[in-house]
Amino acid sequence: MLMKYHEQIYENLNRLRTQAPLIHNITNYVVMNTTANCLLAAGASPVMAHAIEEVEEMTSISGALVINIGTLDASWVKSMEKAMKTAKEQQIPIVLDPVGAGATSYRTQVVHKLLDEFPPDILRGNASEISALYSEHVQTKGVDSIRESSSAVKAARYLSDRYECVTVISGATDYVIGGQSQGRVFNGCALMGKITGMGCMATALAAGFTAVCELPFDAALSAMAVMGIAGEMAEQKSAGPGTFHPHFLDALYHMEQNEIEKRLKLDTGNAS
Amino acid sequence: MLMKYHEQIYENLNRLRTQAPLIHNITNYVVMNTTANCLLAAGASPVMAHAIEEVEEMTSISGALVINIGTLDASWVKSMEKAMKTAKEQQIPIVLDPVGAGATSYRTQVVHKLLDEFPPDILRGNASEISALYSEHVQTKGVDSIRESSSAVKAARYLSDRYECVTVISGATDYVIGGQSQGRVFNGCALMGKITGMGCMATALAAGFTAVCELPFDAALSAMAVMGIAGEMAEQKSAGPGTFHPHFLDALYHMEQNEIEKRLKLDTGNAS
Amino acid sequence: MLMKYHEQIYENLNRLRTQAPLIHNITNYVVMNTTANCLLAAGASPVMAHAIEEVEEMTSISGALVINIGTLDASWVKSMEKAMKTAKEQQIPIVLDPVGAGATSYRTQVVHKLLDEFPPDILRGNASEISALYSEHVQTKGVDSIRESSSAVKAARYLSDRYECVTVISGATDYVIGGQSQGRVFNGCALMGKITGMGCMATALAAGFTAVCELPFDAALSAMAVMGIAGEMAEQKSAGPGTFHPHFLDALYHMEQNEIEKRLKLDTGNAS
Numbered sequence: 131m132l133m134k135y136h137e138q139i140y141e142n143l144n145r146l147r148t149q150a151p152l153i154h155n156i157t158n159y160v161v162m163n164t165t166a167n168c169l170l171a172a173g174a175s176p177v178m179a180h181a182i183e184e185v186e187e188m189t190s191i192s193g194a195l196v197i198n199i200g201t202l203d204a205s206w207v208k209s210m211e212k213a214m215k216t217a218k219e220q221q222i223p224i225v226l227d228p229v230g231a232g233a234t235s236y237r238t239q240v241v242h243k244l245l246d247e248f249p250p251d252i253l254r255g256n257a258s259e260i261s262a263l264y265s266e267h268v269q270t271k272g273v274d275s276i277r278e279s280s281s282a283v284k285a286a287r288y289l290s291d292r293y294e295c296v297t298v299i300s301g302a303t304d305y306v307i308g309g310q311s312q313g314r315v316f317n318g319c320a321l322m323g324k325i326t327g328m329g330c331m332a333t334a335l336a337a338g339f340t341a342v343c344e345l346p347f348d349a350a351l352s353a354m355a356v357m358g359i360a361g362e363m364a365e366q367k368s369a370g371p372g373t374f375h376p377h378f379l380d381a382l383y384h385m386e387q388n389e390i391e392k393r394l395k396l397d398t399g400n401a402s
Numbered sequence: 403m404l405m406k407y408h409e410q411i412y413e414n415l416n417r418l419r420t421q422a423p424l425i426h427n428i429t430n431y432v433v434m435n436t437t438a439n440c441l442l443a444a445g446a447s448p449v450m451a452h453a454i455e456e457v458e459e460m461t462s463i464s465g466a467l468v469i470n471i472g473t474l475d476a477s478w479v480k481s482m483e484k485a486m487k488t489a490k491e492q493q494i495p496i497v498l499d500p501v502g503a504g505a506t507s508y509r510t511q512v513v514h515k516l517l518d519e520f521p522p523d524i525l526r527g528n529a530s531e532i533s534a535l536y537s538e539h540v541q542t543k544g545v546d547s548i549r550e551s552s553s554a555v556k557a558a559r560y561l562s563d564r565y566e567c568v569t570v571i572s573g574a575t576d577y578v579i580g581g582q583s584q585g586r587v588f589n590g591c592a593l594m595g596k597i598t599g600m601g602c603m604a605t606a607l608a609a610g611f612t613a614v615c616e617l618p619f620d621a622a623l624s625a626m627a628v629m630g631i632a633g634e635m636a637e638q639k640s641a642g643p644g645t646f647h648p649h650f651l652d653a654l655y656h657m658e659q660n661e662i663e664k665r666l667k668l669d670t671g672n673a674s
Numbered sequence: 675m676l677m678k679y680h681e682q683i684y685e686n687l688n689r690l691r692t693q694a695p696l697i698h699n700i701t702n703y704v705v706m707n708t709t710a711n712c713l714l715a716a717g718a719s720p721v722m723a724h725a726i727e728e729v730e731e732m733t734s735i736s737g738a739l740v741i742n743i744g745t746l747d748a749s750w751v752k753s754m755e756k757a758m759k760t761a762k763e764q765q766i767p768i769v770l771d772p773v774g775a776g777a778t779s780y781r782t783q784v785v786h787k788l789l790d791e792f793p794p795d796i797l798r799g800n801a802s803e804i805s806a807l808y809s810e811h812v813q814t815k816g817v818d819s820i821r822e823s824s825s826a827v828k829a830a831r832y833l834s835d836r837y838e839c840v841t842v843i844s845g846a847t848d849y850v851i852g853g854q855s856q857g858r859v860f861n862g863c864a865l866m867g868k869i870t871g872m873g874c875m876a877t878a879l880a881a882g883f884t885a886v887c888e889l890p891f892d893a894a895l896s897a898m899a900v901m902g903i904a905g906e907m908a909e910q911k912s913a914g915p916g917t918f919h920p921h922f923l924d925a926l927y928h929m930e931q932n933e934i935e936k937r938l939k940l941d942t943g944n945a946s
Contacts, residue, residue, distance in 0.1 A: 152816045160434045160450050162704045162745075166870035171915050176870065177774065177816030178704050181747040184778035191777065191815070201434075203453040230449065233463065234456035271463070272424045272449030324655065326438035326448065371443050372651025379916025383868065432706045432722050473706075475725040502721065505735065506728035543735070544696045544721030596927065598710035598720065643715050644923025 135351075136394045140387040142343055142352040147173030151193030151341035155334060156180050156210050158200025158229060161327035164375075165196075165334040171382040172356070174338040180206055185213040193341030195222055196334050197250070199240060200229035200273065207240055214248035223340035223349075226250035227333040232262025232270030249293040251346040254333045257282040260299050264288055274323075279303050296346045298336070300329050304354040308347045315351065316395035317358025324371040325378075332357045351396070359393045360385060407623075408666045412659040414615055414624040419445030423465030423613035427606060428452050428482050430472025430501060433599035436647075437468075437606040443654040444628070446610040452478055457485040465613030467494055468606050469522070471512060472501035472545065479512055486520035495612035495621075498522035499605040504534025504542030521565035523618040526605045529554040532571050536560055546595075551575050568618045570608070572601050576626040580619045587623070588667035589630025596643040597650075604629045623668070631665045632657060679895075680938045684931040686887055686896040691717030695737030695885035699878060700724050700754050702744025702773060705871035708919075709740075709878040715926040716900070718882040724750055729757040737885030739766055740878050741794070743784060744773035744817065751784055758792035767884035767893075770794035771877040776806025776814030793837035795890040798877045801826040804843050808832055818867075823847050840890045842880070844873050848898040852891045859895065860939035861902025868915040869922075876901045895940070903937045904929060 152175045157165060162178050169176040179188045182205075189195050195217045197210050217224045228241040241263060245253070255263075256275035262268040264285030270276070279301030286297040286307045296308035304315040322328045332353055339349035363381035368374035424447045429437060434450050441448035451460045454477075461467050467489045469482050489496050500513040513535060517525070527535070528547035534540040536557030542548070551573030558569040558579045568580035574592075578585040594600045604625055611621035635653035640646035696719045701709060706722050713720040723732045726749075733739050739761045741754050761768045772785040785807060789797070799807075800819035806812040808829030814820070823845030830841040830851045840852035846864075850857040866872045876897055883893035907929070908921035 154816075158450070159431050159703050160438055163435060163707060163870060166704055167915065167919075170868050170870055175816055175818045177777065178702070178745055179774070179778070180745060181780060183748065184780035187778040187780070188816075201450055201452060204455065230451070233449065234451070234459040236453060236456035236459070272426075272447055272460075274447045324442050326435060326442055368652075369649075370652030370655040371439065372648030372653075372655070375439075376648060376916030376920060377913075380912075380914030381916075383914040383916070430722070431703050432710055435707060473722055473724060476727065502723070505721065506723070506731040508725060508728035508731070544698075544719055544732075546719045596714050598707060598714055640924075641921075642924030642927040643711065644920030644925075644927070647711075648920060 135396050136391045139352045139355050140390050142339055142348065143356060143385065145342035146338050149342050150175050151338065152177060152191060153194050153196060153334065153337050153341065154179065154188050154192035154213065155196040156185065156206065156213055157196055157198035157330065160200060161330040164327040165330050167379055168331040168382065169334050169338055171379040172335055172338055180209045182209050182212060185209045186216045189213045189216040189222060190220060192222060194337040195224045196337045197224060197244065198227040198229055198330055198333060199237060200330065202237065202240060210244065211247065214244065218248050223337065223346065224248065224250040225252040225254065225333055225337040225340060227330060228253065228255045228259050228263060230270060230273045231255065231259040232268050233272050238262055245293055250295050251340055252296045252298060252336050252350050253289060254298040254300065254336060256300050256329060260289065260297065261285045275301060279305055296350045298350050298354060300332055304358065306347060306350045306354060311347050313351045314397045315354040315358055317355060317393060318361045319365040321365055321368065321371055321374045322361045325375055355394055355396060356385065359390060362393055363389060407668050408663045411624045411627050412662050414611055414620065415628060415657065417614035418610050421614050422447050423610065424449060424463060425466050425468060425606065425609050425613065426451065426461050426464035426485065427468040428457065428478065428485055429468055429470035429602065432472060433602040436599040437602050439651055440603040440654065441606050441610055443651040444607055444610055452481045454481050454484060457481045458488045461485045461488040461494060462492060464494060466609040467496045468609045469496060469516065470499040470501060470602055470605060471509060472602065474509065474512060482516065483519065486516065490520050495618065496520065496522040497524040497526065497605055497609040497612060499602060500525065500527045500531050500535060502542060502545045503527065503531040504540050505544055510534055517565055522567050523612055524568045524570060524608050524622050525561060526570040526572065526608060528572050528601060532561065532569065533557045547573065551577055568622045570622050570626060572604055576630065578619065578622045578626060583619050585623045586669045587626040587630055589627060589665060590633045591637040593637055593640065593643055593646050594633045597647055627666055627668060628657065631662060634665055635661060679940050680935045683896045683899050684934050686883055686892065687900060687929065689886035690882050693886050694719050695882065696721060696735060697738050697740060697878065697881050697885065698723065698732050698736035698757065699740040700729065700750065700757055701740055701742035701874065704744060705874040708871040709874050711923055712875040712926065713878050713882055715923040716879055716882055724753045726753050726756060729753045730760045733757045733760040733766060734764060736766060738881040739768045740881045741768060741788065742771040742773060742874055742877060743781060744874065746781065746784060754788065755791065758788065762792050767890065768792065768794040769796040769798065769877055769881040769884060771874060772797065772799045772803050772807060774814060774817045775799065775803040776812050777816055782806055789837055794839050795884055796840045796842060796880050796894050797833060798842040798844065798880055800844050800873060804833065804841065805829045819845060823849055840894045842894050842898060844876055848902065850891060850894045850898060855891050857895045858941045859898040859902055861899060861937060862905045863909040865909055865912065865915055865918045866905045869919055899938055899940060900929065903934060906937055907933060
């Protein structure tokens with residue numbers, strides 16, 4: 131089984147590099163540069179555009195749409211809705227990142243509204259965010275998780291069922307949950323928690339993979355595996371979070387099949 | 403006395419790493435990523451949020467508030483005021499960065515309004531900015547200082563007295579001025595002037611320290627010392643401003659007591 | 675002739691370093707940090723400011739104005755117009771970057787409006803963008819070019835004639851076209867297409883050079899040559915797009931006459 135998956139992930143990565151799909155990002159100010167560079171390094175072609183006058187047209191020519199609420203405000207939410215409406219109508223995949231859900235009621239409400247109106251193909255958050263979308267009694271500490279990813283599995287399963295989407299919980303172990311399927315990715319390193327936008331990059335990369343994969347589950351699993359493996363490759367060359375970041379992009383750019391084969395730690399059984 | 407201070411600064415840094423306080427930043431677009439990474443490397447947990455609908459709630463759960471006017475506009479100023487009001491009511495420390503005060507009358511006016519309405523715990527700027535808040539005849543060249551930090555000491559003392567805050571003048575020598583106290587930090591390197599957002603990082607770091615220190619003076623002094631020492635550590639590994647930046651974050655992340663002890667150049671006497 | 679040009683380019687770079695002109699940028703969120711650092715590394719003093727209340731004043735004290743529509747919306751376009759009006763009145767050079775023109779009709783329309791109202795001194799885009807401004811039948815893939823730069827020469831010549839500006843087409847070969855003059859710069863490397871904002875940096879750098887050069891053609895040619903040479907210097911030290919970026923800034927910062935003399939590949943004949 132591992133054999134099968136590392137080959138599949140590499141094939142997906144190769145498709146990303148060969149097809150270079152346009153990925154439309156309506157995302158937060160903090161990570162715009164970072165996620166654009168992440169998508170470029172992985173082979174995709176990113177565009178950031180939020181004007182209400184153009185999001186419909188931009189989404190229409192894109193292979194996938196990223197919606198990330200990290201620095202949301204009312205006017206951006208309107209553009210997000212318009213872009214998501216376009217994507218649903220044209221069957222363009224949507225990946226939603228509920229950054230900081232649970233930290234303020236405004237964020238939680240906006241995410242619930244977007245989920246209800248335009249259920250995404252993939253929903254990716256950390257354990258705090260995913261939990262906060264399941265139970266309103268969960269408090270998030272800003273945008274960082276204060277929970278183990280395993281604690282949010284029940285929430286993720288509920289959200290996947292309700293919105294018929296794949297839900298990803300990022301953390302030391304990444305959970306990818308959708309329908310009857312569940313995957314766990316054990317790759318990655320602790321330094322990844324010390325660089326802003328790592329979660330947002332995973333979201334953007336998942337969108338990249340949805341543009342070249344048939345199944346959102348496959349796209350999400352590939353994204354989390356590639357993120358984790360690039361993290362491990364970068365850690366070996368880094369002296370801290372500052373030098374980690376450039377080496378991470380280099381790793382995305384250069385990742386070959388043997389690195390995936392050697393490093394992939396994946397479980398697709400249903401034990402949680 | 404030096405002995406005492408290097409131990410105090412390291413203890414403050416340790417508290418930052420252990421307590422990992424949430425720092426709410428309403429800051430400029432240019433440095434959002436940079437300051438988030440700076441706070442993470444130093445041990446804090448940054449969040450950027452500017453929507454009028456959520457700033458009250460976000461500030462309420464934070465250990466400190468950063469207000470940075472680097473790319474201000476009218477709608478952001480409203481959010482800044484609402485967040486500052488919340489912080490004052492709940493005794494959450496505020497650090498204000500008057501980026502580009504003196505470059506346009508709009509910036510200068512906004513800063514005066516914020517200072518009058520919600521005096522911060524710490525005000526940090528370069529010599530041009532601090533001088534421009536004291537005398538309207540001072541012209542700033544964009545966001546870069548065209549003065550020696552010593553030239554702004556009188557202005558800083560006036561502002562500290564008037565707003566009962568600690569005022570920091572960044573430069574080759576950093577001045578930390580509040581009440582009867584004055585500290586000068588001589589650490590740092592020339593390359594720090596060639597990377598955008600170094601001042602904004604100092605502001606964010608000062609906010610981090612206010613969340614774990616009792617006295618704003620102590621927080622400001624620790625921030626400027628840690629910035630300067632990290633700059634010196636990074637300079638040794640850098641070939642220019644591009645490679646300096648990642649090494650600077652690594653230095654923040656790894657800084658140990660012996661580095662502070664070895665490098666700290668601090669004067670807390672009252673001679674200016 | 676080559677002799678003459680490498681000396682001229684180095685003299686222009688030296689002027690940039692010595693005069694450190696203030697460059698006012700109304701630019702996109704993705705590259706604000708990147709272009710600020712690029713301008714600082716090359717010796718200029720960048721400021722980003724978009725508030726309608728202050729753009730007039732900020733442009734007035736600047737040596738050049740950058741208008742970059744990468745993440746435009748209606749309110750930013752108003753500020754761009756006000757700043758450009760000020761620049762025209764005060765004969766401050768303008769460099770316009772039509773990011774993503776052709777990707778959406780909104781972008782194309784905004785650029786046409788800005789060109790008609792306030793013709794810039796330099797217009798810089800990739801082949802897709804420049805072509806889209808010439809023929810409305812050209813479709814751009816987001817912000818990345820899908821054409822060879824040579825395919826846009828006719829479009830560039832038309833735009834240069836119509837708006838009496840210098841038009842730059844960036845690509846593997848950069849074309850600088852204005853009046854009866856044409857220059858081609860063959861410097862650069864493939865990795866430059868894998869980092870977001872490289873085109874935007876070229877635009878910002880061109881603005882830096884307009885502030886210290888008499889002729890926009892000379893400024894544009896210097897910017898493209900310095901970009902390409904810095905790219906080649908950085909490529910030698912890089913393992914991928916992540917490590918390329920810091921080395922690129924270092925190269926800008928350290929570039930000396932012998933590097934320009936050794937590497938410059940320039941043709942100023944009229945063969946296209």
